[in-house]
Amino acid sequence: MKRIWRMAAVAAVLAIGPFGSDGARAETPAERAWRNYEQLRSGAKKPSDLSDVERREIMALLQRMRKDRDADRRTPRQRCIDEEIEREGGSPSDLAMRVIDLKCSQR
Structure with a gap:
C-alpha cells in the first residue's frame, strides 16, 4: 500500500504539465502510464489494448518503481x-x- 501512495505522489509531481485547447489540463505521460498500469492490474485492459507509446510509458513507470523499491533508505x-x-x-x-x-x- 505504501508503494501505491509513493507512486501516486510521483505521478502527482510529474503531473504539472500543459493545458489543452479547452483550458482543461491535459493528461501527462506519467498520469497516463499510471492509469494504464492500474487498468492492467485490475484486468480492465490487456497489454494488447495498449499502443507502443503506452507500453513504453508503463515500462518507464515500472523501472522507476523498481528503482524506488531498491533504494537504500x-x-x-x-x-x-x-x-x-x-x-x-x-x-x-x-x-x-x-x-x-x-x-x-x-x-
Missing part, C-alpha cells in the same frame, strides 16, 4: 554501523559495539 550513520558490524564478523562484543557507535556517531 538507511541513514549514513546506520550504513556505517552496519558496515562496521560486518567487519567485526556479524556479532561484535559490547565493547566493540560501543566503539562502533562512537565511530559512527558523527555521520
Whole structure:
C-alpha cells in the first residue's frame, strides 16, 4: 500500500504539465502510464489494448518503481554501523559495539 501512495505522489509531481485547447489540463505521460498500469492490474485492459507509446510509458513507470523499491533508505550513520558490524564478523562484543557507535556517531 505504501508503494501505491509513493507512486501516486510521483505521478502527482510529474503531473504539472500543459493545458489543452479547452483550458482543461491535459493528461501527462506519467498520469497516463499510471492509469494504464492500474487498468492492467485490475484486468480492465490487456497489454494488447495498449499502443507502443503506452507500453513504453508503463515500462518507464515500472523501472522507476523498481528503482524506488531498491533504494537504500538507511541513514549514513546506520550504513556505517552496519558496515562496521560486518567487519567485526556479524556479532561484535559490547565493547566493540560501543566503539562502533562512537565511530559512527558523527555521520
